[in-house]
Amino acid sequence: MNENQAWSCYWQDSHLDSCIARSQQQDQQLLMNLWQQFVKNSSPNEHLLDLATGNGSVIHAIHNERQDLNLVGVDYAAISPSTSASEEEIGSVRFMGNTDISALPFKSNSFDYVTSQFGFEYADVKTASKELSRVLKKGGRCQLVIHHPNSEILTSSSKRNDELNWLLEPEGLLVHLTAYIDNNLSADQLDKCGQAYMDKYVGQLTKDVTGQIYQVIGQIISLKEHQGNNELARLTVENLMNRIKAELSRLNQLKAAAMSAENIEELIKLIGLVPESAKMKVLNPFNAPELIFGWLINGRK
């Protein structure tokens, strides 16, 4: 599974957001305010481009505030934005999947605003910066929210990454589950393996990951033991494994995407923001180092 497929798989599941560490209203509100403030003084019919838009959370936040702007969201994955937006929201809004932000299909100087939320930094930053700069009008404004290496999102993702990897290791639950479906392990033995796994990682397993996996394992056992449907049980395990691999790919991409302060300074130069207008700051709304949210870059070309 390549990086693009890992995201396509995610967006086809109708998610609207990604990278909101606690998936909490506070985080969503913080982002929503940032985007709505950004376009507060824009003029009707101006054009805004959101890079690596996913299922369009930035576009939706802006559209909620301003329906008189032309909004375009692009992403290289096979996105599915309409499933997470109400039909009437699609008016002056255009989404384009299968579009690499390192090769944008737009004329130079065509946008008044360019935005990105935890997306731009996943691409080849040098090429994507050139493209951003090319399509942004002179005097146009850009705002990016970028992953910070010490953010809460990175810390929680790293723990999730460990837990998902444990499931796939040779003595991990999913290997035993496959053996059970192939009749190489009895239900009793599978149960013992499950117990051993819990003992090995006691205190480190979460409801969110292992809890959900146990639920699926319960369904698989029921398919095999009560319904005798081995084929569906096998497909369910395959599907589970693919989803875990896709998430591991996304988590690795996230880790690689995080940018240091030096990277951010370099990025501002690459985009060509007017130095006096360019601002970079660490978003840390709770003033707690362990709750850093990310970088905010804002400026004029």
Ligand SMILES: C[S@@+](CC[C@H](N)C(=O)[O-])C[C@H]1O[C@@H](n2cnc3c(N)ncnc32)[C@H](O)[C@@H]1O
């Ligand atoms: C963490 S998600 C963020 C999505 C969205 N901005 C949001 O906040 O929900 C990162 C996105 O970057 C996209 N992406 C990564 N590399 C890309 C590239 N070269 N061109 C376009 N999109 C890219 C992925 O497909 C994914 O949708």
